[in-house]
Amino acid sequence: MHGAGGIAARFTWHPDYANRTLFDVRQELVDEIAADQRAYDLAMEAAEARESDVLASIMALDKKWSVYDMGWAEADPGQLADRILAWRWEQEKRHELIPFSEIRSAAPLPAIPPQQAAWLSFLKRLFGRD
Numbered sequence: 001m002h003g004a005g006g007i008a009a010r011f012t013w014h015p016d017y018a019n020r021t022l023f024d025v026r027q028e029l030v031d032e033i034a035a036d037q038r039a040y041d042l043a044m045e046a047a048e049a050r051e052s053d054v055l056a057s058i059m060a061l062d063k064k065w066s067v068y069d070m071g072w073a074e075a076d077p078g079q080l081a082d083r084i085l086a087w088r089w090e091q092e093k094r095h096e097l098i099p100f101s102e103i104r105s106a107a108p109l110p111a112i113p114p115q116q117a118a119w120l121s122f123l124k125r126l127f128g129r130d
Helices: 022-045 051-065 077-094 100-104 114-126
Strands: none
Touching: 022 051, 022 077, 077 100
16 A cells, blocks of 8 residues: 555545545544544433434444444544555555455454443343344
């Protein structure tokens, strides 16, 4: 993912990131992940007061990021952004929108963090799937 001779690597083909440097895309991903982690934490703090609103917010965030890491809410934003960026760069090199699962299958899955596991357990009990 490095450019040669001190020139920053740049997306040229990718439909979402064309004409942007890897550094810029990574920074955008880090900022977006960190903001969504803060939103997730705030939603979890308000869970008892507004269950239905919180559930919708949490599910939307989980749908967005859990494809990349089931423990995204507690993951380091930089490390998660690096995994996503590696996938996007592979798409760029192949000029093909390969699914993330193709890249993910090559790497071991991280363990589900305790807070995430507790939330998943709560949802299973709530919906009677214990």
